[in-house]
Amino acid sequence: xxxxxxYASLAAARRVxxxxxxxxxxxxxxxxxxxxxRPIARPAVGGVPLLIVYALVNRPYMxxxxxxxxxxxxxxxxxxxxxxxxxxxxxxxxRFTTLADYIDDYLASCVERILRxxxxxxxxxxxxxxxxxxxxxxxxxxxQRVRNLVTMVTPVDFHTPADLLSKWVRKIDVPAWVGxxxxxxxxxxxxxxxxxPFRLTQQKYVHLLAGGLDSARIENFMRVEQWIxxxxxxxxxxFREFVVWLYQENRLVHNTLEIAGRKVDxxxxxxxxxxxxxxxxxxxRPEASxxxxxxxxxxxxxxxxxxxxxxxxxxxxxxQREVPGAIAGWLAAR
Amino acid sequence: xxxxxxxxxxxxxxxxxxxxxxxAPSAEGPQGRHGAFGFAPFIDSAERFAAEARAFIGSxxxxxxxxxxxxxxxxxxxxxxxxAAAQPRWGAAFGIGNPNAANASAQWDLPALGATREYQQRxxxxxxxxxxMDDAQRRLQRLWSDALRDAxxxxxxxxxxxxxxxxxxxxxNKLYDTWIGCAEDAYARTAHSExxxxxxxxxxxxxSQWRGExxxxxxxxxxxxxxxxxxxxxxxxxxxxSLEERLxxxxxxxASSKPxxxxxxxxxxxxxxxxxxxxxxxxx
Numbered sequence: 013x014x015x016x017x018x019y020a021s022l023a024a025a026r027r028v029x030x031x032x033x034x035x036x037x038x039x040x041x042x043x044x045x046x047x048x049x050r051p052i053a054r055p056a057v058g059g060v061p062l063l064i065v066y067a068l069v070n071r072p073y074m075x076x077x078x079x080x081x082x083x084x085x086x087x088x089x090x091x092x093x094x095x096x097x098x099x100x101x102x103x104x105x106x107r108f109t110t111l112a113d114y115i116d117d118y119l120a121s122c123v124e125r126i127l128r129x130x131x132x133x134x135x136x137x138x139x140x141x142x143x144x145x146x147x148x149x150x151x152x153x154x155x156q157r158v159r160n161l162v163t164m165v166t167p168v169d170f171h172t173p174a175d176l177l178s179k180w181v182r183k184i185d186v187p188a189w190v191g192x193x194x195x196x197x198x199x200x201x202x203x204x205x206x207x208x209p210f211r212l213t214q215q216k217y218v219h220l221l222a223g224g225l226d227s228a229r230i231e232n233f234m235r236v237e238q239w240i241x242x243x244x245x246x247x248x249x250x251f252r253e254f255v256v257w258l259y260q261e262n263r264l265v266h267n268t269l270e271i272a273g274r275k276v277d278x279x280x281x282x283x284x285x286x287x288x289x290x291x292x293x294x295x296x297r298p299e300a301s302x303x304x305x306x307x308x309x310x311x312x313x314x315x316x317x318x319x320x321x322x323x324x325x326x327x328x329x330x331x332q333r334e335v336p337g338a339i340a341g342w343l344a345a346r
Numbered sequence: 347x348x349x350x351x352x353x354x355x356x357x358x359x360x361x362x363x364x365x366x367x368x369x370a371p372s373a374e375g376p377q378g379r380h381g382a383f384g385f386a387p388f389i390d391s392a393e394r395f396a397a398e399a400r401a402f403i404g405s406x407x408x409x410x411x412x413x414x415x416x417x418x419x420x421x422x423x424x425x426x427x428x429x430a431a432a433q434p435r436w437g438a439a440f441g442i443g444n445p446n447a448a449n450a451s452a453q454w455d456l457p458a459l460g461a462t463r464e465y466q467q468r469x470x471x472x473x474x475x476x477x478x479m480d481d482a483q484r485r486l487q488r489l490w491s492d493a494l495r496d497a498x499x500x501x502x503x504x505x506x507x508x509x510x511x512x513x514x515x516x517x518x519n520k521l522y523d524t525w526i527g528c529a530e531d532a533y534a535r536t537a538h539s540e541x542x543x544x545x546x547x548x549x550x551x552x553x554s555q556w557r558g559e560x561x562x563x564x565x566x567x568x569x570x571x572x573x574x575x576x577x578x579x580x581x582x583x584x585x586x587x588s589l590e591e592r593l594x595x596x597x598x599x600x601a602s603s604k605p606x607x608x609x610x611x612x613x614x615x616x617x618x619x620x621x622x623x624x625x626x627x628x629x630x
Binding site: 181215 | 392515519522526529530533534543544546547550551554555557558561576580583587
């Protein structure tokens with residue numbers, strides 16, 4: 013490829029779009045959309061749908077970035093019936109939306125919709141990162157609604173020694189910092205970049221420059237770049253609760269978390285749990301996820317540690333090879 | 347013949363210069379930087395790194411141990427300075443670092459008297475918050491500087507024992523990655539420290555107070571002009587939420603584990619506004 017070709021690839025990559033699998037919106041409420049993905053393979057035995065609960069801090073298309081880097085596509089190929097919650101972009105009208113709203117209202121309503129459609133009593137849930145925390149809370153509050161729970165790069169113990177984010181926010185007056193407004197996604201991006209500033213603000217771009225003139229590689233890079241900085245603002249009340257209750261007070265570990273006036277007791281969780289952990293995750297440290305084992309009451313608990321980082325867990329080649337198969341296999345056995 | 351590393355790097359950098367159709371790329375002129383979109387800083391940074399690395403490697407060939415150490419020190423000093431320029435500007439949004447800020451706060455440090463007492467006190471609180479932000483910003487900068495010094499020292503120590511290899515793009519990349527590794531390690535040690543966490547929290551807390559006082563001031567001005575304020579809009583929003591929760595027909599998802607009858611075909615549905623939220627006794 014010529015220099016001009018490289019420049020053209022770079023320019024063309026500005027318009028790359030993320031997302032590859034066909035889906036339809038089956039329910040909407042406010043800014044929330046519940047998507048159902050179209051099957052691409054013979055349905056798996058059992059036919060229990062899998063609901064993916066993604067985090068609020070980034071957009072869920074990271075789960076379906078492009079054909080060769082799509083966890084959702086891998087799950088569909090395994091015959092799973094996949095649903096996904098898109099929380100949307102909160103605005104000023106959502107500033108008082110609480111964790112109770114997200115977990116006991118929005119998430120609960122999505123589950124009810126799916127169960128009604130399939131005439132089932134319970135479904136499977138895959139919670140990702142912060143969405144994993146929501147899934148744990150929901151499962152503890154509504155255990156009869158969840159058949160199997162998969163958590164992926166999900167923080168549970170927020171006070172592990174290597175957790176830099178937790179150390180930073182421990183002494184911050186979070187209610188004052190949030191005020192009565194939303195929290196800017198840009199501010200959160202700056203925070204996340206500050207965790208590894210040299211790698212994330214310099215080295216990765218130098219590597220892009222030095223990595224050869226492969227247009228597919230550049231497009232991959234741009235899709236991830238788009239995702240990283242496509243950060244919705246956070247509903248102020250829910251953000252404040254999440255940071256204070258979990259990052260500062262570590263309520264899941266201390267068994268003191270309440271949602272909508274009801275206690276979230278992880279020890280009461282008896283359902284099968286698969287916990288996917290990234291060994292090189294700098295955002296959710298592996299020990300922060302692995303703590304789940306000692307907190308839940310389930311006797312059917314499986315932890316799968318992969319030598320991957322936080323983002324690599326969704327989009328790396330190794331993740332494509334291992335993660336969907338691991339989830340599908342584990343679910344099929346239950 | 348030894349390859350001209352500098353020329354190689356310039357050629358590489360020229361790939362990112364703006365290209366008119368059919369024109370030759372150029373990395374030399376300022377025009378070359380402007381068209382490179384967001385890459386210009388990285389090209390500049392990479393070029394400076396390459397130039398300094400080239401000088402270091404060139405001076406190290408057949409050099410004595412002391413000359414080698416001196417060259418490594420100069421190179422690491424350069425890296426420290428370059429990284430310091432790129433460190434986050436925590437207080438830029440508030441004008442922190444402005445030498446006039448201290449004087450500005452001093453003039454507000456007077457007893458609050460008379461009818462404008464409340465205004466004076468608010469201004470004093472803002473000035474105090476500003477001072478605390480400034481102080482925290484300086485502490486953070488010092489910690490950043492210390493981290494970079496540690497990183498540079500570690501990097502230089504590694505260079506001092508290594509025999510410079512024949513210059514190549516790969517060698518430069520490896521050197522650069524080594525520097526990034528040293529910098530991240532040193533930064534991580536600092537960022538985990540009590541001093542850094544404390545300074546960061548002080549900065550955040552002071553800026554929260556400053557912003558809160560400013561909001562109060564602006565709301566007072568808005569009221570004087572009979573303009574709606576954020577507090578009033580928030581109150582209305584809360585009232586709407588409360589009404590929404592009391593709407594007849596609002597129901598929580600059924601608590602029973604028995605599934606309701608399913609429709610034959612799933613249809614996209616949009617929930618009517620206000621029919622989703624369930625009444626709750628305890629608000630979080």
